[in-house]
Amino acid sequence: MLSAPDVTQVLEAFWRGSLGTSSALISGTLVRAVPLMLVGVGTAIAFRAGVFNIGGEGQLLMGGVAATVVGLQWAHALGPGAVVASLIAGAVAGAAWAGIAGILRSRFGVLEVITTIMLNFVAANLVSYAVRGPLQEPTHIYPQTETIAPNARLPLLMSETRLHVGIIVALVIAVSAWWMMTRTAVGFRMRAVGTSPTAARSSGRVDVAAVSMTALMLSGALAGLAGGIEVTGVTYALYENLSPGYGFSAIAVAILARLNPVAVIATAVFFATLETGALGMQRDAGVPSVVATALEAVVILVVIGIAGGSWERVARTRDVAAAHD
Amino acid sequence: MSAALVAEAPSALELRGINKRFGDVVALADAELVVRRGTVHAVLGENGAGKSTLMRIAFGLERADSGRILIDGATMHGGSVQESARAGVGMVHQHLSLVGNFTIAENLELGGHGRFSPAATRERLSRLSEESGLRVPFDAMVRDLSIVEQQRLEILKALSLGARVLILDEPTAVLAPTDVSELLAWIRAFVSSGGTVVLVTHKLREALAVADEVTVLRRGRVVLSAAAGATDETRLAASIFSDAAPTLSPPSTFSATSTTAAVFEAADVSVIDAGGVTRVHSANVIVRRGEILGVAAVDGSGHRELLQVMAALRRPDRGVVRGASRIAFIPADRARDAIIGEFTLTENVALHGLGARRGVMPWTSLMAHTAGLITRFGVVASSAKAQMRTLSGGNQQRVVVARELAHEVDLVVADNPTRGLDLKATTFVHEQLRRAARNGAGVVVHSSDLDEVLALATRVVVVFHGAVLDAPLDRDAIGKAMLGATAA
Numbered sequence: 051m052l053s054a055p056d057v058t059q060v061l062e063a064f065w066r067g068s069l070g071t072s073s074a075l076i077s078g079t080l081v082r083a084v085p086l087m088l089v090g091v092g093t094a095i096a097f098r099a100g101v102f103n104i105g106g107e108g109q110l111l112m113g114g115v116a117a118t119v120v121g122l123q124w125a126h127a128l129g130p131g132a133v134v135a136s137l138i139a140g141a142v143a144g145a146a147w148a149g150i151a152g153i154l155r156s157r158f159g160v161l162e163v164i165t166t167i168m169l170n171f172v173a174a175n176l177v178s179y180a181v182r183g184p185l186q187e188p189t190h191i192y193p194q195t196e197t198i199a200p201n202a203r204l205p206l207l208m209s210e211t212r213l214h215v216g217i218i219v220a221l222v223i224a225v226s227a228w229w230m231m232t233r234t235a236v237g238f239r240m241r242a243v244g245t246s247p248t249a250a251r252s253s254g255r256v257d258v259a260a261v262s263m264t265a266l267m268l269s270g271a272l273a274g275l276a277g278g279i280e281v282t283g284v285t286y287a288l289y290e291n292l293s294p295g296y297g298f299s300a301i302a303v304a305i306l307a308r309l310n311p312v313a314v315i316a317t318a319v320f321f322a323t324l325e326t327g328a329l330g331m332q333r334d335a336g337v338p339s340v341v342a343t344a345l346e347a348v349v350i351l352v353v354i355g356i357a358g359g360s361w362e363r364v365a366r367t368r369d370v371a372a373a374h375d
Numbered sequence: 376m377s378a379a380l381v382a383e384a385p386s387a388l389e390l391r392g393i394n395k396r397f398g399d400v401v402a403l404a405d406a407e408l409v410v411r412r413g414t415v416h417a418v419l420g421e422n423g424a425g426k427s428t429l430m431r432i433a434f435g436l437e438r439a440d441s442g443r444i445l446i447d448g449a450t451m452h453g454g455s456v457q458e459s460a461r462a463g464v465g466m467v468h469q470h471l472s473l474v475g476n477f478t479i480a481e482n483l484e485l486g487g488h489g490r491f492s493p494a495a496t497r498e499r500l501s502r503l504s505e506e507s508g509l510r511v512p513f514d515a516m517v518r519d520l521s522i523v524e525q526q527r528l529e530i531l532k533a534l535s536l537g538a539r540v541l542i543l544d545e546p547t548a549v550l551a552p553t554d555v556s557e558l559l560a561w562i563r564a565f566v567s568s569g570g571t572v573v574l575v576t577h578k579l580r581e582a583l584a585v586a587d588e589v590t591v592l593r594r595g596r597v598v599l600s601a602a603a604g605a606t607d608e609t610r611l612a613a614s615i616f617s618d619a620a621p622t623l624s625p626p627s628t629f630s631a632t633s634t635t636a637a638v639f640e641a642a643d644v645s646v647i648d649a650g651g652v653t654r655v656h657s658a659n660v661i662v663r664r665g666e667i668l669g670v671a672a673v674d675g676s677g678h679r680e681l682l683q684v685m686a687a688l689r690r691p692d693r694g695v696v697r698g699a700s701r702i703a704f705i706p707a708d709r710a711r712d713a714i715i716g717e718f719t720l721t722e723n724v725a726l727h728g729l730g731a732r733r734g735v736m737p738w739t740s741l742m743a744h745t746a747g748l749i750t751r752f753g754v755v756a757s758s759a760k761a762q763m764r765t766l767s768g769g770n771q772q773r774v775v776v777a778r779e780l781a782h783e784v785d786l787v788v789a790d791n792p793t794r795g796l797d798l799k800a801t802t803f804v805h806e807q808l809r810r811a812a813r814n815g816a817g818v819v820v821h822s823s824d825l826d827e828v829l830a831l832a833t834r835v836v837v838v839f840h841g842a843v844l845d846a847p848l849d850r851d852a853i854g855k856a857m858l859g860a861t862a863a
Contacts, residue, residue, distance in 0.1 A: 235732035242726060245715050252688060252704065252712035253775075254729035 060335045067330015068323040074330070077212040081284060083322035085110065085276040085293065087220040089300035090307065090314040091227045092272030098231060098309050099265030100244035103148060105166025106273040107297025108173030112147040113140030113274025115180060117281045118288040121198030122185070132202040137219075137278045144274015145267040147173065152263045162266065170297065178290050185288060195288040204283035214283035220318075223272065227311035240265050273297060299325070302350045324349055384411035386448070387540045387571040388433060388464065393442035395428055395595075402428045403439070403595045408573075410540070410588075412447075415562055415572045417582035417603070419615055420592035421673075421823070426575045427469075429592065430542050433573070434466040435459040446540070465538025467529045469545045475518035482517055483532055503535055508564060522650050523554045540571045545675070547581060550652075559585045577673035579608045579858040591615055608860035609851070616825055616854045635663040637697075638785045638817035639685055644694030645841075646680040654680040656841035657694070662786065662817035667808065669832025670821040671853050677841040678821050679707070679790065685819055686788040699785030703811070705775060707790040707821075709768070713775045716764030720756060721745040723763050724778045744781075752777040753803070769800035776807050787811050787818040793827065805831060825854060 062070075069075050089106040096103040103109075117140040125132040151165040178193070180186075185195045204214040231237035242250040243261045250256040280292055303321050307313035328342035388410040395403040403425045410416040420426045431437040433444060438454030445451065446462040473482050480496040497513055504510055509527040517525065526546060533541055543562075547555045562572050562585055576582055582589055583603055591599040591614045599606070599614040639662040646655040654677040662668050662685070672678035683689035684696060686704040706712035714723050724745045725736065745759035754773045756766055763771060772792070780787070789808060793801040808831060812818045822828050828835060829850060837846045837856040846853045 233738070234735055235729065238722070238725065238736050239729055239732075242715060242718075242722075242729060245717055246711070248708075248711045249713060249715050249726065250729070252706050253714075253778075254726040255688075256730040 056335075060331055060337055063331045063333070063335035063337070064327035065330075066334060068327035073211065074326060076208065078326040078329075079319065079322045080217060081212050081214070082326055083318045084214075084216045084220045084283070085280055085296040086300050086303050086321055087217075087224055087314055087318035088276035088279070089273045089297055090303035090318050091220075091224050091311045092269030093300050093304035094307060094309040094311050094314055095227060095231065095240065095272075096265050096269035097304060098244045099240035099262060100247065101262050101266045101269070102161075102163040103151070103166050103266055103269045104163055104301065105148060105151060105169050105297070106269070106276075106300050107293060107295065108166070108170035109144035109147045109270040109273035110277040110280070110293050110297050111170075111173040111177050113144040113277030114281045114288055114292045115177060115185075115277075116140050116143035116274070117278035118185065118195055118198065121202035121282060122196060125199035125202040128202075130201060132199065133204055133282055136198075136202050136282050137275060140278020140281070141271040141275040144277065145271035147274065148266050148270025149263075152266045156259050156263065174290075177288065177292065181288055181290055187287075193290055197286040198282065202282060203286055204279065212284065214279075216279040216283040219275075219279065221315060223275075224311045224315050231311065236264070273300075294325070299350075302353070306353050321350075384413055386410065386445070387412040388573065389443075389445040389448075390429065390433055391443040391445070393429065393432060393444075394440045395425075395432065395437070396440055401595050403432075405597075406442075406592065406595065407597050407600070408433075408590055409600075410571060410573055412571050413566055413569055414587040415566050415574055415585050417574045417576060417586035417589045418592065419576060419579070419582055419589060419611060421615060421825075424592040424615075425595040426592055427544060428595075430466065430544055430573065430575055433459070434464055434542055436466075460536050460538070463537055463539040464542065465530075465533025465536060465540070466542040467526065467533060467544065467546060471522075471525050471529055473517045473525055473528065475516070477517055479511060479513055479515060479517060479520075479528055482528065483535055485532075499535065500531065503531055507531065507534055508561065522652065523550060523557075526550070526558070539569070540573070541565070542573045542575070544575045545577065546574070547576065547578065555581070577675075577858060579611050579855070579860050581859070582611070583608065608855060608858070612851060612854040612858060612860060615858075616850065635665060637661050637663050639698040639819075640696070641684065641691070642695045644681075644684060644691040644696060646677070646684060646689065647692045648680070654841055655684070655691070655838075655843070658841075658843040660685075660836065660843055662819055664785075664815050664817050665812055666833045667812050667818040667820060667831050669828035669835040670819060670838060671825055671828050671835055671846065671857050672821065672838035673857050674823070676838045676857075678838040681838060681843065682788055682790050682819065682821055685786070699817075701783065701785045703779035703782075703784040703787045703816075705779055705787070705789040705792045707794060709771060709775060709794075714763050714771055716762070718763055719760050720749070720754075720763060720766075720774055721759045723774060724748065724759075727778050727782075748774070748777040748781055751781075752807075769796045772796055772800060773803065776804055780807055780811055783814075784811065784816050787816050789818070789820045791822055792820065793822070801827075825850065825857070829853070 067074055068079050089110060093103060093106055117136040120136040120139045121132065128135050147169060151162045151169060154160040154165045155162050181193045181195060187194055187196045204216055207213045207215050207217065231241060239256055239261050242254060243256060243258050247258045251258050276296065281288060285292060299321050303314060303317045306317040324346050328346050331337040332339045332342045386409050390406060390408040393403050393406040406425065406429055408429065418426050428437060432439045435454055435456040435458055443450060444453050446459065446464060449462065451458055451462065474485065480493050480500060483500055484491050484496055500513060509531055511524050511527050520528065530541065546558060550558065559581065566572055574586060586603045589601055589603050589606060589611065590597055591611065593615065641658055641660045644655060644658045645653060648654050658681060670678050680689065684691050686702055687698060721742045725741050742759050749756055749759060752773050755770050787808065792804050796804065808818050808820060820828065820831050835846045835848060835853055837844050837853060839856060839859050844856060846856050
């Protein structure tokens with residue numbers, strides 16, 4: 051049983067691991083917030099458009115694979131453009147991976163909720179295969195790739211930390227996404243389709259299928275970009291455990307933000323805090339990792355419960371969309 | 376059954392002095408219906424006349440405010456489907472309620488008790504199918520069945536629950552003509568073997584062809600109850616429609632000549648729905664500038680599909696369509712197709728032409744435009760930022776009409792534009808449609824209320840069973856044509 055001093059110790063460990071020291075905050079929590087922010091913004095866009103992309107994890111992994119390939123194979127030829135090329139490759143791969151689910155939906159009417167989840171497993175297995183087969187490091191000992199060339203790596207934002215410029219990219223994208231959804235025709239179309247596909251079609255003459263596809267691929271692109279940024283900014287190589295479930299946490303991130311891309315910035319940092327804090331508890335207070343993970347899950351359930359209203363709205367839209375497909 | 380025998384047969388279903396209100400709306404007022412055993416009883420009436428409500432009360436889906444229900448002479452408590460099913464009443468709804476991903480046997484046992492044995496059910500089903508003459512492919516999934524087969528399955532379902540009184544709610548609305556005659560033949564065979572059928576329909580010819588007795592409802596009251604042999608199409612049509620509503624506004628007078636430019640032209644147009652049924656058959660329609668073309672039709676006639684083609688929301692499966700590009704469309708189902716309740720008025724106005732919009736949304740000018748529409752069209756709303764769902768139905772419709780007619784348009788397509796509106800809002804919508812025609816647009820209006828069509832139209836076409844026919848501006852003639860009666 052936990053006694054009072056233990057509890058204090060555990061909480062202290064959480065604090066030290068997440069926000070309590072500048073290195074935990076900058077090199078831990080903020081670095082971890084970047085992929086959550088990017089995938090979270092993508093998820094928010096998709097959900098707003100009534101598209102249930104649950105495949106952020108797989109799209110992120112495919113983005114990581116593509117960025118790694120560019121970073122390994124063409125970094126030399128690309129010179130200073132290698133980073134940008136890697137990130138673009140990541141985004142394209144994420145969009146394409148999401149596009150598979152989009153085609154399955156428009157061609158065969160398979161719900162994207164199902165296909166995007168399934169594609170997560172396919173992507174995870176593809177990564178396992180890649181790091182043991184075609185992309186494995188030359189000694190063939192470790193299940194990972196060689197590290198990418200220095201010119202294919204994202205520059206650090208602050209020296210002596212692990213914080214890279216990816217966080218600037220994520221912040222700019224979150225604000226841009228908010229602007230797109232509220233101020234542009236593309237964004238308004240997505241919101242209209244997500245809220246009432248029938249009214250969008252009959253009264254706005256909107257091509258509902260095309261808008262859904264765009265939203266799905268855009269959210270896939272952002273997840274793929276997140277994967278590319280992880281490889282070029284954090285790991286410098288492809289591993290099986292490139293993502294500790296960023297794609298899944300990002301769904302909670304988006305929902306807690308009530309699908310508002312700017313609010314995603316805050317909720318992403320919040321979830322990153324939870325995760326780094328849990329790791330700190332495990333490391334410094336000996337809390338078993340399963341307990342830490344369970345605790346994290348409880349917090350997620352509570353916040354989703356609090357934000358439940360937005361889920362309901364989302365589910366209602368879903369029913370309307372399905373009824374008129 | 377001969378008329379004398381019909382009158383003597385004991386009643387299978389009796390509804391006595393049924394009253395039902397929904398809020399302020401009187402759905403049924405002292406409605407009476409006596410259906411005798413071994414007969415077909417047709418129940419006729421306009422949309423909203425109370426047919427479906429009466430049937431739902433008979434089947435126990437709805438509880439009457441007052442009145443008595445007797446089945447085979449025994450008084451029912453009412454309001455319970457289980458009770459009426461036990462007493463031998465079954466109902467097949469207009470919108471079939473089967474589970475597509477279930478097999479036929481599984482669908483048949485929905486709502487059953489205890490163990491489900493597919494083999495036993497199949498056995499029972501094949502015996503039932505044999506006895507009743509309703510054939511269905513037993514091993515198919517329901518989603519693979521045609522509409523006709525699904526309907527047969529619905530009837531089998533009712534029979535398997537022991538129904539001897541079948542209520543069929545507009546069973547022919549979804550069927551092709553050959554399937555209709557097959558169904559009617561089956562109905563006759565069923566009653567001659569001792570069953571009883573209540574047939575709710577819009578179609579006079581059908582009613583007269585198959586029924587022994589006919590009851591007509593109008594505005595919740597029974598206005599005619601007679602033996603089928605003692606009446607005819609003309610009298611039925613008159614009693615269905617005759618209670619002419621007070622004219623809301625003087626009828627339109629403009630008459631377009633053949634030299635006026637056409638804004639819509641359909642040549643030999645056919646529309647086939649997802650189920651393979653032809654909804655519009657080789658239609659030829661022209662809409663000219665300045666005229667208001669009234670489209671008269673009863674539900675399920677194919678007019679909805681025709682209006683969608685006119686509004687350029689649907690491509691015809693055959694034939695050629697030429698039309699203007701500036702189209703205003705006022706859909707029948709406002710909540711579903713015309714507005715987004717969670718959006719602001721400005722956003723709802725911005726839906727217009729959204730599909731083709733590029734770049735940045737000009738929200739500031741859209742907001743000013745919406746505020747202008749609110750004033751010009753007399754919408755009662757706190758501001759252009761108010762949520763659409765906070766408005767009353769009449770004000771929502773004002774916003775829709777304002778949005779669609781604020782710009783210069785060539786063609787206006789309005790489907791039941793005043794459904795659910797009060798007199799003031801109705802008059803307003805009518806004025807706007809007339810004004811659009813005066814300004815040179817071609818206007819097409821369909822209304823379930825024939826009086827509304829007549830009040831607005833300068834010319835009328837009737838859609839019946841997918842065929843589009845010219846009709847004179849004459850109430851009785853149009854009423855008869857809508858119900859498929861031969862022109863006298």
